[in-house]
Amino acid sequence: MLFHFNLKEFQEKVSTQLRPWQRSFQFWVRAADIYAGYKVFQVRASLEKDVKKQEVMWEKQHEVAADKIYSMCSELGGFFLKVAQIVGKPDLAPAPWVKRLVTLCDQAPATPYNVIRVVLEKELGQSIDELFEYFSKDPLGSASIAQVHRARLRGDKNDVVVKVQHPGVQELMMTDIRNLQAFALYIQKTDVKFDLFSITKEMEKQISYEFDFVREAEAMARIRHFLFQNNKKSPVRVPCVIRDMVSRRVLVMEYIDGIPILKLGDEMEKRGIHPDGKLAAAAKMNILKNLSLAYGQMILKSGFFHADPHPGNILICKGSEVALLDYGQVKDLPDELRLGYARLVLAIADSDPLRASESYRDLGIETLSNCEDEQNELLRLAQTMFDTKLPPGVTMLQPFAEESSIKKIAVKAFPEELFSVLRTVHILRGLSVGLGINFSCAEQWRPIAEEVLYVAGRLTAKDLKQIHRRGTSRRRFWR
Secondary structure: OOOOHHEEEEHHHHHHHHHHHHHHHHHHHHHHHHHHHHHHHHHHHHHHHHHHHHHHHHHHHHHHHHHHHHHHHHOOOHHHHHHHHHHOOOOOOOOOHHHHHHOOOOOOOOOHHHHHHHHHHHHHHOOOOHHHHHHHHHOOOOOOOOOEEEEEEEOOOOOEEEEEEOOOOOHHHHHHHHHHHHHHHHHHHHHHOHHHHHHHHHHHHHHOOOOOOHHHHHHHHHHHHHHOOOOOOOOOEEEEEEEEOOOOOEEEEOOOOOOOOHHHHHHHHHOOOOEEEEEEEHHHHHHHHHHHHHHHHHHHHEEEEEEEOOOOHHHHHHHHOEEOOOOOOOEEEOOOHHHHHHHHHHHHOOHHHHHHHHHHHHHHEEEEEEEOOOOHHHHHHHHHHOOOOOOOOOOOOOOOOOOOOOEEEEEEEEHHHOOOOOHHHHHHHHHHHHHHOOOOOHHHHHHHHHHHHHHHHOOOHHHHHHHHHHOHHHHHHOO
């Protein structure tokens, strides 16, 4: 019996098995280079006594690091595109990082149409020609997990969006997350006194859900129903799922016409609206308030919320209406955590250091103080982490700076489930900064927090009357 050896097939099999190891090696080499660069630079910067010269030195170092981080995220792709979305925000990262990383939102490589067609037809059990009157071969966009195509179903006059998962992406993304977890463990032991590992564990859990489009369709329908039920008009548009057109790797939904929020300024200029004028400012404020209101209701009233409001998932429609896309990342907060966060929102809105520190304990956030003015520093940290409006004097998070709250207050334990709230608030803050609006979600969410605490029996009717009469005395009446 002759043995037939297929060299090409063997090479492809070996390449597939080695790919996670190759990615791990590439990540560690690049991460070590970036980290070592900053550690060496810290020593050099400490020798320079002139503050202005120090600032120039830091700017150049950030530019060097930004190029390296951009190369790593763009070349490795996958999960690292999500890392770029999280880190590349004006309030969180140095300006050179933001400038480089913000362009990565929509740059995931597309899967060829012939591969997408095979996945779609296998998942839905019919050919594209049988299902669709037309199907655009070029995707509207491609992200780290899936890409979307515009199409029209047979016998229908309205367009739809077809979301199809990239084949083989799940295993690679899980490898990337575990590498990041190991790096986070090292960083939190050496430089940043914050429970970064718990955050990466929650990221692992949330991203693993994104590979199930049936779950995403259910989440989209649930949030759409909740927002319509709780408002005369929903503050944001949520796409309607097309029934019987959903599988684990394919999701068909209503097409919503709009422009990406990052292109809002360009669109205004095209229409002759000055981006810094009164009309533009009113439109931007309306957009931000509606988006923030939707999140306040989802997080505090329902506990079930869309947990990925990065710019690529937000469209601006006619009349400054906001559409919220992509429900792969959703979070369902336990009631005690939801109510504990409502108390923290009130503490932040009232600038109450005592209640903020009590809320930390309620939420299971364990801290270790390294400063004299502990309570005020705890409030400052709460404002930095959980409000879109940064504390006075803070322009962005600087975890390595000696004056940083994270340096003064070590966060020993941080509930994994709370990370989605933290990330959502930070992305909303990034949008606020990008729109040029100094906006406090805690102040906007205060009435919602009061309502949910009242319904839960943590505030009485008498308390609420006294709250509304005394205004700033709200904090005295928590139970």
